Amino acid sequence: MERCVGCGAVLPVTEGPVHPYMRSSPACFAAFNTLIAAEYSSGKLLEVNRLTVDTWAVQHPGSPEDRRAVQSVGLHLARLMLQLASPHPPREANAVMLDFARHKKTLRPLKPPTVFRLTASDAAPFAGSSSHASKVRDWAEATWLDWSNEHRYIRAWVAERCERPIAPVDPRTSITA
Numbered sequence: 001m002e003r004c005v006g007c008g009a010v011l012p013v014t015e016g017p018v019h020p021y022m023r024s025s026p027a028c029f030a031a032f033n034t035l036i037a038a039e040y041s042s043g044k045l046l047e048v049n050r051l052t053v054d055t056w057a058v059q060h061p062g063s064p065e066d067r068r069a070v071q072s073v074g075l076h077l078a079r080l081m082l083q084l085a086s087p088h089p090p091r092e093a094n095a096v097m098l099d100f101a102r103h104k105k106t107l108r109p110l111k112p113p114t115v116f117r118l119t120a121s122d123a124a125p126f127a128g129s130s131s132h133a134s135k136v137r138d139w140a141e142a143t144w145l146d147w148s149n150e151h152r153y154i155r156a157w158v159a160e161r162c163e164r165p166i167a168p169v170d171p172r173t174s175i176t177a
């Protein structure tokens, strides 16, 4: 067995490709690709594709020395927040993402959680099934909460750069935010 350097999932040792800067074990990358493949083969599951991508991305932050990795984590965490916390549909979240991308150089390295309670390997066994979307949502919501130490930073970063009216809400902090 092998522990994923990104999300911590303990999975069988396999040979296979990994992402160039979102560092993971080959087995974890394969679990992610299983979810993505199911989403691309179903119009309905395609709706959660961005959630899958953002969630996996922020669980595999790579090296803080690698500027691509730093920007990737920040942008995906911002989009994950928008998808989970605002009523805007995914297409609009994507348009907002393009606004953010223009400011990605201002993102600082984020400090990832030490533990993720759910990983791609918890959702992948349900790929393509009637539980696929709900498993991805559970994984995404848990991951956003795991990142709570950086909520304040990413919320402020979004508020400062966002050119569209967005009011992200966090159920735990919305009263004081």
Ligand SMILES: [Zn+2]
Residues within 6 Å of the ligand: 004, 005, 006, 007, 008, 009, 024, 025, 028, 029, 059, 060, 119
């Ligand atoms: Zn992983």
